[in-house]
Amino acid sequence: MISAVDRATCAARDAVDPLASVREQFVLPDDLIYLDGNSLGALPVRTPARLAALVEEEWGRGLVHSWSDAGWIEAPARVGAKLARLIGAGSDEVVVAESTSVCLFKLVCAALAMQPDRSVVLTEEENFHTDVYVAAAAAQLCGATVEVQPRARLLDALDDRVAVLVLTHVDYRTGYMHDMRALSAAAHDAGALALWDLCHSVAAVPLQVNADGADMAVGCGYKYLNGGPGAPALLHVRAGLHGALRNPVPGWLGHAEPFAFELAFRPASGLRSMITGSPHILQLTALESAVDLWLEVDMAAARAKSVALTELFIELVEERCARMGFELASPRDAARRGSQVALRHPDGYGVVRALAERGVVGDFRAPDICRFGLAPLYVRYVDVWDAVDHLHQVVAEGAHLDPRFAERAAIT
Ligand SMILES: Cc1ncc(COP(=O)(O)O)c(C=O)c1O
Incomplete structure (x- = not known):
């Protein structure tokens, strides 16, 4: 499906993001899209x-x-x-x-x-x-x-x-x-x-x-x-x-x-x-x-970016993952939403595990919530695009139904 927002649009938004340079102040592996800063935040470069x-x-x-x-x-x-x-x-x-x-x-x-x-x-x-x-x-x-x-x-x-x-x-x-x-x-x-x-x-x-x-x-x-x-x-x-x-x-x-x-x-x-x-x-x-x-960060700018990231995530999921079993669990009204997006899915645990194997880290909260934290200091608009792209692929390919995910790890 062709989305109204494409990856290039997201990259363009990153290019003018006033907080873009703050990401360099965090240690983040290149091959990871980290959407779990609501569980454990990333390591600041200055801390070690x-x-x-x-x-x-x-x-x-x-x-x-x-x-x-x-x-x-x-x-x-x-x-x-x-x-x-x-x-x-x-x-x-x-x-x-x-x-x-x-x-x-x-x-x-x-x-x-x-x-x-x-x-x-x-x-x-x-x-x-x-x-x-x-x-x-x-x-x-x-x-x-x-x-x-x-x-x-x-x-x-x-x-x-x-x-x-x-x-x-x-x-x-x-x-x-x-x-x-x-x-x-x-x-x-x-x-x-x-x-x-x-x-x-x-x-x-x-x-x-x-x-x-x-x-x-x-x-x-x-x-x-x-x-x-x-x-x-x-x-x-x-x-x-x-x-x-x-x-x-x-x-x-x-x-x-x-x-x-x-x-x-x-x-x-x-x-x-x-x-x-x-x-x-x-x-x-x-x-x-x-x-x-x-x-050192302007909290108003961080909130504005957080809202923009969560809006983008919801918009892309609704466009690209429609009829795949997802239901928005977070408030649609940004004024009533924190810095995360939660999606219900009957196989939510498998979805989160399959995403993790592709380098997209979110987490799962029982009974059926896939949780994605969009920390505005280091999550980019392209990360949101790529994460939803993986989400679409995981469900389209049935990767979330792998029998390995039938058993839950101690930490979900
Ligand atoms: C809303 C909320 N309250 C309390 C806690 C517990 O915090 P701690 O383990 O640091 O005592 C958590 C931990 O994730 C939490 O999310």
Whole structure:
């Protein structure tokens, strides 16, 4: 079939793309079309040298003095302040710590402690499973319960029992983006706090957490941020709540005077009280190097390209892969879509595996979603064209039906 958009058109768009040169700042194999930056972001070119200096100089020569001389001890707050600029928060409203799951646990407990006369953590069925597990465990420890509602019932369920509404801003499967401002306002109208998981939002879509009414937020460093596998997470709490914060895992580095070695816990002021133990300096340094790159990028330009890439992907699939069993799972309205395109297909797992064998990396989310992350800093318009071309070939040739794909790998 002849498409209205051809490869040459895509190449022409790359030639005038204001972000085209940013791709050179990433290590990307020539023979790969990488559409999985929503799972693990690509490696920034600058990061290996930064890590080598950290290991050889700061750790190797500076040894224990590097905690102060190289600024290690300040890293959670320093990197947090940089991340705050990316999410529309104040510089003292974000720290970096542990993982999204652990930060979420801390914040759900803290939110419940702030609302002692309320006993429900409200979330939705579509939420990422870790968020539901963590919310349920935190609720149980705090004498509360978690209520998991279908998306359409969330507003009705927001009543005076609810202490905190916990939602993932951009749906990990479909890329559906909640209206943070409207839902935070609805939570506040019901007297509840609003806690947002930004895993698929941070560095994927422009964020203004304070203006949009988020009370608290978490988000991971290894997806669109490109902070590396296992990068620590961001933890945000708006300043007005800092005085009431209680860390459920209090540790010495969240103490007002860690080196006073007092046995009674006296929290540090502000968000520092949410830090528990020694920061993961190797990972934090990799994350900081990636965040520094992001701070050089115009987020509005990144969003404009992300929207253009997702629109192109959808348009090409609908033109070139019609009647091949695909159904768009992502919102058609770009304003409600993150930086990914999700397609349902009855043999979706085979499709994703067959694509990977041709050098097109997406991923699969059960039960039937093929997920393609279009990270605007390094995905080109021609990559989208080539990926959809492969998608068409895979299904036309039946490559996705190979019996080897009947069994699922541990990581899909
Ligand atoms: C929406 C969402 N929340 C939470 C997590 C868990 O993050 P972590 O494994 O860093 O705790 C993920 C991981 O992919 C996620 O996509």
